[in-house]
Amino acid sequence: MKAKNTISQMRRGILEFCIISLLADHEVYTAELIDRLKAANLLVTDGTLYPLLSRLQKSDILQYRWVESxxxxxxxxxxxxxxxxxxxxxxDLSWLDINGSVEQIRRGNKSE
Amino acid sequence: MKAKNTISQMRRGILEFCIISLLADHEVYTAELIDRLKAANLLVTDGTLYPLLSRLQKSDILQYRWVESxxxxxxxxxxxxxxxxxxxxxxDLSWLDINGSVEQIRRGNKSE
DNA sequence: CATGCTACCTTGTAACGCAAGGTAGCATGC
DNA sequence: GCATGCTACCTTGCGTTACAAGGTAGCATG
Structure with a gap:
């Protein structure tokens, strides 16, 4: 399966986008986030997520609050x-844009 | 523009996919490839491309032949x-799959 | 009070993109 | 036939990131 590496690159590329999208309407904590991503076929471990969330928080994209369980x-x-x-x-706009790029490239192949 | 980094991650993720797609029907050399990618809104330098092409070639995904100019x-x-x-x-299949994941996540947000 | 579960976080490694710098073939003008 | 410049190839060093593995600690349960 030579494509594996390329595929995981693609998944990785959209990971942040998906996380930000998932947080758009709901407060979520890490384990829940992992489950949601898994439901969308994106496998991630918490060792990946914690640094990522903390990066996004430092960039003022995310905020958090402590909630007792x-x-x-x-x-x-x-x-x-x-x-x-x-x-x-x-x-969201960039995602459409990127879809356009891919479409263009694949269309190009078929027509030529 | 805080989104910049995330956007370039997305672009990077599909780079290999786009390159392989572009090579599907045509022999291409590096400078030409860069132009084609640029036309699809993907900016790459040759310092990125050479190691990548050589990696793909070592994986037997690509082959090359010398052509005199x-x-x-x-x-x-x-x-x-x-x-x-x-x-x-x-x-190609994975790309559809990933699109599905993103769609699902975005749909999820809207309906909830 | 010992065990286990859950949640948080850190460390080390390997991969990768990219800017910068380097080599060399070939054409052109003097 | 030599100097200059362009084009094409490739390498090096740096910073970023995903991920596996390992670590700490709150809280519940028997």
Whole structure:
């Protein structure tokens, strides 16, 4: 399976985009986020996620608040900042743009 | 422009896919490839491309042959191997799959 | 109070993109 | 036939990132 590496590059590329999208309407904590991503066929470990979330938080795209759990240690619930919403809007556009690029390249192949 | 970094991650993710797609029907050498990618809105430098092409060639996805130029030094023209074609078929499917993931995540946001 | 589960986080490694710098073939003009 | 410049190839060093593995600590349960 030689394509494996290229495929995981593609998945990795959209990871941040998907996370930001997932946080658009709901506060979510890490384990929940992992489940949601898994449901969308994107496998991630928490060792990947923690640094990523903390990076996004330092960039003022995300914010969090501590919420006590009824069954265990407290959780950090993340949500988008206002700036995060602006970023998401840009990302949505870029995603369309990138889709366009890919389409163009694949169309090019077929017509020539 | 905080989204910049995330956007370039997305672009980077599909770079290999686009290159393999572009080589599907035509032999191409590096400078030409850069132009084609630029036309599809993907900016790349040759310092990025050379290691990448050589990696793909070592994986037997690409092959090349030397072609003398009428106006300068000889060029390496790359094309897909048979195995490369199989990989491309897999990548096409994965691309659809990834699109599905993104769609699902964005749909999820809107309906909830 | 010991065990286990859950949640947080850090460290080390390897891969990759990219800017910068380097080599060499070939054409052109003097 | 030599100097200059263009084109094409390739390498090196740096910073970023994903990921596996390992670590800490709160809280519940028997």
């Amino acid at each position: 009824e069954s265990g240690p407290p959780r950090k619930y993340y949500s988008l900042t206002d700036e995060g919403r602006e970023v998401l809007a840009e990302l | 009428e106006s300068g030094p000889p060029r390496k023209y790359y094309s897909l191997t048979d195995e490369g074609r199989e990989v491309l078929a897999e990548l």
